[in-house]
Amino acid sequence: MNLIRAELERLGARRFVQLMVVLLVLAFGVTAATTLASSHTPTAVELAEAQRQVASDRRAMELEHDRCLARDRGDVPRTADDFSYLPDDCSQLDPALREYQPVTADYLSGVFTFTRQAMPLLYFLVAFLMLFGFLVGASYIGADLNSGGVVNLLLWRPRRLTVLGAKLGTLLGAVLGLSLLASAAYLVTFWVIAQIAGYPGPTNAAFWASLGAVWGRGLVLVLLVTAGGFAIATIGRHTSAALGAVAAYLVLWELGGRIVLQILEVARHDQLMLVSYIGAWLAGEMSFWDNTPCPPYGSCTGNYTLTWGPALTVLLLLTSGLTAAAFAMFRRRDLT
Amino acid sequence: MTGVIEIEGLRKTFHSVRRGRRVAVDGFDLLVEAGQVHGFLGPNGSGKTTTLRALLGLVRADDGRMTVLGASAPERLPQVAGRVGAIVESPQFFGNFTAYRTLRLLALAGGVPVSRVDEVLAQVGLHDRGHERVKGYSLGMKQRLAVASALLKRPELLILDEPANGLDPAGIREMRDLMRSLAANGVTVLVSSHILAEIQLICDHVTIISRGRRVAAGRVDEVLAGFDRDECLVRVDDLPRAEELLLAAGLTVTGHADHLVVSGVPDPATVSRTLGEQGVWVRELTPLRPDLESVFLELTNAPAQPGVPRQVDGSAPHHEPGTGRMIDLDTRGVDA
Structure with missing residues (x-):
């Protein structure tokens, strides 16, 4: 417990950590201030007009769907001047099944709408x-x-795995605590801005559940990335080892490798990219398109999806592998 | 053997892709008994620091047996770590932390009362500057801080690697006084240093390492006595005549420009009597006693011998004339 307390104090006293916290607060403050400055509470007239436009859009969608169904029934023969597109499958026009639903916020100009902006804000955070x-x-x-802090500590607590474990545990606990606090403060602040100088939007259980899921998955991702950075720096004995490894991975594989795989026409090469799994985990699922494996003719669309389950498996395997390697190397390493 | 520190047959070889294989310690033995102030001498690269690091669990030994305060190292080191204060080589500290914070974190991690921090800062002369950042410290001040960190636990055994590094003459004297006072209070001290005059002043026992092997060990006066060739310097007006008389008396004489060195004379009175009886009057007669520096240089700077590859520090093992055995005053030449 003393070791964790000491490590927590050491972590909090580091200037780089303090600088990053200041940057976080700054980014938070700037985003909140600009949002507040550029938003206003919609007047009753603006709201009524927006709601009228939403109703109009919905009515148009229903009419189009009805027209499609009527065509299928043969009630309305197509005329020469009817150029509007109707798909073969009318369910594509069913308003209840459409992905996009018109909402009041779509027609509120200069108004910060929480339900519309919360998700992108959360992704940014x-x-x-x-x-x-x-x-x-x-x-x-x-x-x-590098500074000899580990050696000094080992002279006091000559248990390498305990020392490294205490450092990693303290780090993850601190990052989780800060992330929880920051994200809660962040969302509450924007909720309050929406209440006093914007439009909260229609919040229902589905909205909160979706936001909560992204929040939870985001926090897990933050912890995995933190552990990854710690592990790579431990293996490479230097902060720059972690930065270099990530930069090298991004340039060589995500960029260079992607180009090579495209030239070689490797099917579904997005599945080989870590970024795809990060995106799939954070968003819940991620859709890709690649018709390379499709035959020349047929109904193959080339669409495929990565869901959060396999994404989590890949991310966990990678992080736990790196962490296990870091502990194994640190246990045996000569500290000279 | 029973001692506070026992090392038998320690071996350590470093392997590096760039630098290849390097034998750092090659069957080294060390015995430090309770209450001793034990000097640990050796040229750069002779294996001193590797030995201390291995003893403290920072480097994995390839072979050998080590105990610290009766606990086998490094396996049972955690059991006695609270009773051992150590600094190894040039200690480094996190530059942005103050000395006070550095020690406070160590005290927290080691379960030492934080009130002890002020005491040790005062003890090493850093009390007034304890709240300054370490990056502003001179090398000598960092060295004092390192010693303070070692003293924090009120150790029974103090291991100091080059504690006088960077200290000014006054600092060296303070360090000497500190070690004497610690020893007077029953603390066993193992101190490695290049400042041989200091070692001779402070230490009662000494071990000399060269090329990873012990070349001399024992009480300082005994080690020096082992190299005493019963020589004396003689100055007379008529050097050729004096040399002739001394040779005729069966003594070994080496002539120099303005003096003679006579060897094998346990009692210098023999020289004055021999010369005086023949009317040659001695102007100066000085017994030449070896100091630690001359012994150290003799033991560690010998040229490489045919068939013996030069290793580590480039020096060769010292052999007692005619015996082919290494000098070892604890065991009287057991190292073949």
């Missing part, structure tokens, strides 16, 4: 926290290995 976790995780152990 998760991205920042991932960067925060990776850099702090890598520099925390990297700087300690």
